[in-house]
Amino acid sequence: MVARREGADQGASVGQRATACVALFIVACVAAVAPAPAALLAITASPVFLAFMMVQLAAAFEPLPQVKATPVPSHTIRSWPVYSVLVPLFREQAVLGQLLASLSALDYPRDALDIVLLLEADDGETAQGLQGWTLPEWIRIVVVPP
DSSP, X not given: OOOOOOOGGGOSOHHHHHHHHHHHHHHHHHHHHXXXXXXXXXXXXXXXXXXXXXXXXXXXXXXXXXXXXXXXXXXXXXXXXXXXXXXXXXXXXXXXXXXXXXXHTOOSOGGXXXXXXXXXXXXXXXXXXXXXXXXXXXXXEEEEOO
């Protein structure tokens, strides 16, 4: 038998409801059987427990409303913030193709994307490797001191 999975958006599970009902029944029985001073002491000594039980009982019988998220179409967003990615490189000629392909696969409007390849001044190997690539306008190279 496959167990049914429930999320917090669906309210309390059957097990949680049963536990809350059993706990309420036990508290009611103890309060009915115990002498008045003992019941009064039990009630006044555990306000946190009683508050917790009230919240549990409320959750057990009141499922949360179902809210469906609707995606916002990209054409309704007026202005995307600029998203900058700083990519420090040092002797990375062997992975340049894979790196540039991964950066090109980012799902973000190109006019708001700012990829900065940080190339060390004394890294001729990576600089030579980058000369073989035609970079789009949203990818730029900044040479930094070693």
